[in-house]
Amino acid sequence: MSTTFAIDSLPNRIIKHDDREYLFFSGTAYLGLPQNLAFQQLLTDAIGRYGTVFGSSRNGNLQLSVYEEAEAKLAQFVGAETALTLSSGMMAGQAVVNWLRLGYTEFVYGPNAHPAIWNGPTVSLPIMPFADWVAQLPAQLQTIKPGPVAILLNSIEAVRSEYYSFGWVRDLPDDRPITLVIDDSHGLGVLNAGRGIWPQIAQKDTINLLVTASTAKAMGLPGGVILGTAETLKAIRRTAFFGSCSPIPPAYLAAYVQADVLYAESREKLRQNLILAEKLLMPTGLFTHASGYPVFFTDHDDLYPFLLEKGIFIYSFAYPTAADRANTRIVISAFHELADIQKLAECVYAYCF
Structure with a gap:
């Protein structure tokens, strides 16, 4: 059974648990936008205009134009x-x-x-x-x-x-x-x-x-x-x-329509990170991986506790229900640095050899 961590902040490339730091290779924030300070600033500015939530039906008689703008x-x-x-x-x-x-x-x-x-x-x-x-x-x-x-x-x-x-x-x-x-x-x-x-x-x-x-x-x-x-x-x-559905908070869509450059930069950063990850991880033979997709899957579930001891936290838990088999995978994000991926690869090699 996988070890469960409880932390008190948004996971980034590094998480802290029990006074120890771990490189974080899990989650689904593939472009690292929740952790991106420039994206956070766009959202902060948008909250000043739209508030934190719009608790109304999209079919109501008061409409916010940002929905149609973002959807288009x-x-x-x-x-x-x-x-x-x-x-x-x-x-x-x-x-x-x-x-x-x-x-x-x-x-x-x-x-x-x-x-x-x-x-x-x-x-x-x-x-x-x-x-x-x-x-x-x-x-x-x-x-x-x-x-x-x-x-x-x-x-x-x-x-x-x-x-x-x-x-x-x-x-x-x-x-x-x-x-x-x-x-x-x-x-x-x-x-x-x-x-x-x-x-x-x-x-x-x-x-x-x-x-x-x-x-x-x-x-x-x-x-x-x-x-x-x-x-x-x-x-x-x-x-x-x-x-009868409440909509997505409008401030997020207002940030989205202004974030073209940030999305493009993050996709390029992820692309560069994946080039290195594919080069270093795939020769080990441990992983199933769709080229260009930021997930590396392995049947070797004991890789999780091994990497955890090395200060690296990866995805490993039962999904979609607790009755399902745990699956173990490494997730690469745009928030990673190349040195993080090199450290990850060194530890994976230590597991293999």
């Missing part, structure tokens, strides 16, 4: 027609699922689909490699009665750091309405120059593509987003589920 900016950046923000990635996913249920839609899930896009508290997910799931998908669709179908899956195997191929989307059948829902929480802000999975998906007139994501990871914003067509997002916005 994010949609244009990604390449989607429009965007709709919510208070979390979980709420974004559930807003989509709630809307799909109104259309009596059949749900088909990919392996390890995130709970944010589950239709209910428990879902039977296929237990098979992604390529095998893709191969059997046409046969599975043929067994479903005529009518709307939603295919829901993740954009990447985020835990084991493996990319998914999406070439199969162009071959989906045209004999029924299909909504393709992709949770891109771990790709948005990082992959494809920050644009995430959207540019990789073949656009078909017969496929309604919706991408959901948490913005609390690489984007550094406590909220979530849905990307899709204006028609679909307008329909989602009309639901009681969306209308």
Whole structure:
């Protein structure tokens, strides 16, 4: 069982626990924006204008224009027609699922689909490699009665750091309405120059593509987003589920619209850090790693206590429930210095050799 730390400040490249310092290689702040002083200053300035929270429905008779401004900016950046923000990635996913249920839609899930896009508290997910799931998908669709179908899956195997191929989307059948829902929480802000999975998906007139994501990871914003067509997002916005949701605090979106330079700088810093991490860590043979993605997964769970003794804290706990097997991974962030990664590699080599 992994050792649990309790600290009293935001984790940065160094955390302190029981009067000892540890290099921190965990979390999901891939671009290091919550720790970025310039980003914090943008947020501080925005709080002076917008306060800490806007506890109102987005469908109310008083609107804050920063929501539409930020959503238009994010949609244009990604390449989607429009965007709709919510208070979390979980709420974004559930807003989509709630809307799909109104259309009596059949749900088909990919392996390890995130709970944010589950239709209910428990879902039977296929237990098979992604390529095998893709191969059997046409046969599975043929067994479903005529009518709307939603295919829901993740954009990447985020835990084991493996990319998914999406070439199969162009071959989906045209004999029924299909909504393709992709949770891109771990790709948005990082992959494809920050644009995430959207540019990789073949656009078909017969496929309604919706991408959901948490913005609390690489984007550094406590909220979530849905990307899709204006028609679909307008329909989602009309639901009681969306209308009753509190929105993301507006100050964060005000900071986002001013932070282009900071996002670009952080992506470049992360890119440089990953070049070194891939060069030093991958020859050990310990890790599964999707090139360009800031996660290095290992089946060697005893790497965690070994590195902890060396003053390095990495990710290692059961997820998504306490009943699941612990998974162990190293997470690289833009807040790391090259010397941190070199120290990490030295300790990993000591474990190996």
